[in-house]
Amino acid sequence: MSTYALERRIAPARPGLATGLMQLVAVWLRRSRTRPRLWTLSDHELRDLGLERSTADREALRPFWKG
Numbered sequence: 001m002s003t004y005a006l007e008r009r010i011a012p013a014r015p016g017l018a019t020g021l022m023q024l025v026a027v028w029l030r031r032s033r034t035r036p037r038l039w040t041l042s043d044h045e046l047r048d049l050g051l052e053r054s055t056a057d058r059e060a061l062r063p064f065w066k067g
Helices: 003-010 015-040 043-049 053-061
Strands: none
Touching: 015 053, 043 053
């Protein structure tokens, strides 16, 4: 058996799965930190971001796993 064939048998079937999972967890962590921070921003700061208070409040209440 060639080295290439051996590597193909040992390699994971879905090498992108781990990378995708790590990226998803990173997005969830960022959302879990940033969404509650919307409540700490002043109306002026929210306007600078192009958000209204009601929109920021709705976003802050969303669970981290919802995009």
